[in-house]
Amino acid sequence: MKNELEIIEKAQNGDRKAQTELVLRYEKKVFNLALRMMRDKEDAEDVMQETFLTALRKLHTFEGRSQFFTWLYRITMNISLQKLRERNKSNAMVSLSDPDIESIHGQHLSEWPAFSSRLMTNNDFRKLLDKALKELPAIYRSVFILRDLEGLSTIETQKLLDLTESNVKVRLMRARYYLRQNLQKYFQENQFNER
Amino acid sequence: MKDEVKTESSPFEKLCLGLSHDMDADICKEIAAELEKCPDCHFFYNSVEKTIEMYREVENNKNLDEDMELRLLRILNLEDFKPCDDE
Numbered sequence: 001m002k003n004e005l006e007i008i009e010k011a012q013n014g015d016r017k018a019q020t021e022l023v024l025r026y027e028k029k030v031f032n033l034a035l036r037m038m039r040d041k042e043d044a045e046d047v048m049q050e051t052f053l054t055a056l057r058k059l060h061t062f063e064g065r066s067q068f069f070t071w072l073y074r075i076t077m078n079i080s081l082q083k084l085r086e087r088n089k090s091n092a093m094v095s096l097s098d099p100d101i102e103s104i105h106g107q108h109l110s111e112w113p114a115f116s117s118r119l120m121t122n123n124d125f126r127k128l129l130d131k132a133l134k135e136l137p138a139i140y141r142s143v144f145i146l147r148d149l150e151g152l153s154t155i156e157t158q159k160l161l162d163l164t165e166s167n168v169k170v171r172l173m174r175a176r177y178y179l180r181q182n183l184q185k186y187f188q189e190n191q192f193n194e195r
Numbered sequence: 196m197k198d199e200v201k202t203e204s205s206p207f208e209k210l211c212l213g214l215s216h217d218m219d220a221d222i223c224k225e226i227a228a229e230l231e232k233c234p235d236c237h238f239f240y241n242s243v244e245k246t247i248e249m250y251r252e253v254e255n256n257k258n259l260d261e262d263m264e265l266r267l268l269r270i271l272n273l274e275d276f277k278p279c280d281d282e
Binding site (some may be wrong): 016017019020021023024027028031032035036045048049052053057108109111112113120126129130133144148149176177178179183184 | 246
């Protein structure tokens with residue numbers, strides 16, 4: 001495998017083979033990030049196409065100060081967020097509240113069911129996971145996806161989304177709490193009993 | 196709702212943010228102590244952890260359809276530059 005910086009430099013100088021190599025190297029990552037954000041295959045394909053069109057147009061501005069995939073992710077997230085803003089102008093989004101530790105004490109919570117393949121292949125359950133992530137406002141979804149699904153660090157996420165460290169942390173906390181509460185409801189409604 | 200976090204993290208914030216991969220050792224110790232004295236916190240922490248695991252499981256990487264890749268390369272005017280499989 002060729003050195004990535006060499007490929008980028010060639011691509012910046014207009015080498016079409018090198019540009020193709022970059023696209024093929026990152027198409028899957030970009031598509032999956034877009035799919036996680038958009039929650040729709042066609043929309044994700046649109047985002048992926050726009051991402052690479054923008055990336056190739058702006059390739060000369062990439063100075064190698066960050067990793068190439070971070071630069072590409074930033075473009076993908078900007079395009080996704082823009083599209084979601086347009087789409088959600090008329091849609092009401094859920095509002096997220098801050099979790100409260102006092103409400104946890106004395107609730108007599110119990111262990112959730114074991115992580116089983118039967119549960120994870122249950123269609124209703126998968127739909128519920130998807131619905132909850134879809135309902136999550138984009139500003140929270142983006143942080144959850146980058147931190148918990150893509151495995152980026154807090155610093156990488158804050159740079160990529162132009163947020164402060166506090167913003168990343170609080171959005172991540174609210175997103176996790178919202179998603180957790182949705183699952184809790186499902187387990188309660190499906191005879192998962194508290195102590 | 197504003198996104199500002201109080202300077203002093205609440206126990207919940209510590210519990211929830213403790214699930215991050217880049218958590219520092221002091222927070223880790225604090226969380227362990229908190230979980231030991233509060234069974235509900237332990238179950239809560241565990242359920243947030245499971246939530247993340249479940250999402251990781253269902254949100255696994257999908258492959259691009261071959262048509263999708265062709266459409267992408269065509270839009271970028273790169274379809275003639277795709278290396279052959281034996282290259």
